[in-house]
Amino acid sequence: MARSSRPHRLIVIAGTDTDVGKTWVAARLAEGLRARNVTVSARKPAQSFDQEDALTDADVLAAATGEPVDDVCPPHRWYPTPMAPPMAADALGREPIFLGELLAEVRDGWPGRAPDVGLVELAGGIRSPLGHDGDGLDLILGLAPDLVVLVADAGLGTLNAVRQATEQLLDHPTVVVLNRFDHDTELHRRNLQWLVEREALDPLVDIDSLVGSVLDQMPTYCTGCGRPAGDCPGGCSPELDPPRYCPRCSRRLAVTIVPTGVQARCRDHGPIEDWA
Ligand SMILES: [Mg+2]
Numbered sequence: 217m218a219r220s221s222r223p224h225r226l227i228v229i230a231g232t233d234t235d236v237g238k239t240w241v242a243a244r245l246a247e248g249l250r251a252r253n254v255t256v257s258a259r260k261p262a263q264s265f266d267q268e269d270a271l272t273d274a275d276v277l278a279a280a281t282g283e284p285v286d287d288v289c290p291p292h293r294w295y296p297t298p299m300a301p302p303m304a305a306d307a308l309g310r311e312p313i314f315l316g317e318l319l320a321e322v323r324d325g326w327p328g329r330a331p332d333v334g335l336v337e338l339a340g341g342i343r344s345p346l347g348h349d350g351d352g353l354d355l356i357l358g359l360a361p362d363l364v365v366l367v368a369d370a371g372l373g374t375l376n377a378v379r380q381a382t383e384q385l386l387d388h389p390t391v392v393v394l395n396r397f398d399h400d401t402e403l404h405r406r407n408l409q410w411l412v413e414r415e416a417l418d419p420l421v422d423i424d425s426l427v428g429s430v431l432d433q434m435p436t437y438c439t440g441c442g443r444p445a446g447d448c449p450g451g452c453s454p455e456l457d458p459p460r461y462c463p464r465c466s467r468r469l470a471v472t473i474v475p476t477g478v479q480a481r482c483r484d485h486g487p488i489e490d491w492a
């Protein structure tokens with residue numbers, strides 16, 4: 217089996233419930249990070265779906281990360297029946313699903329060169345069964361992610377759903393995303409205010425903020441000297457000099473002359489002229 221490297225930042229995309237928009241949030245997060253020179257892989261350990269669906273979650277995630285869909289969710293974990301994966305497996309007469317196997321498949325399925333960010337999307341809500349012997353929360357325990365993104369709805373029922381889910385996630389660094397948040401809807405605004413003031417949570421309500429908060433937790437390097445950004449005393453690169461080190465990984469950049477000037481390119485992170 218090819219070598220697999222744990223992503224530098226492992227992020228689980230969990231939901232307070234099914235149909236809150238986990239896949240949409242994960243896909244937009246992946247796109248937003250990739251637009252900022254961050255390498256992203258996404259995994260869906262198991263997916264059940266309606267055969268009528270035009271696109272499965274794995275298709276949507278694969279389109280967002282540019283990976284083959286079978287890398288996102290291995291073919292033997294596709295269950296074409298809209299029930300929780302272990303129930304779908306039973307209904308289809310397939311093998312039982314064991315959490316240890318799902319964990320091993322995720323662990324062994326990353327690219328050989330560690331991506332900056334790995335996203336793992338659960339199925340259903342955090343206490344929805346994922347296998348015959350465990351649920352989403354058990355998978356989180358097994359993966360020990362650096363961050364859990366808890367996707368919730370913004371309307372009626374949000375407080376109950378978020379309070380219950382965050383209680384389960386107390387031991388894990390968690391950020392709450394109120395998906396489909398509408399600033400013009402009073403209930404949405406009041407839900408947000410309640411969570412901030414009464415629950416001491418700091419929910420995010422748009423994808424740009426989520427991308428920003430993930431970026432904030434990633435290391436960056438000085439493009440002049442390659443040191444961690446906080447360790448650079450400054451004055452390491454004459455003005456107008458092209459960047460020499462990748463701000464994402466500190467690898468030495470290949471600098472080439474192009475008609476419009478110079479282009480600095482990292483083998484893993486691509487051209488970095490858009491670096492801001
Ligand atoms: Mg989904």
Ligand SMILES: [Zn+2]
Binds near residue numbers: 438440441442448
């Ligand atoms: Zn420097």
Ligand SMILES: [Zn+2]
Binds near residue numbers: 466467482483484486
């Ligand atoms: Zn790089």
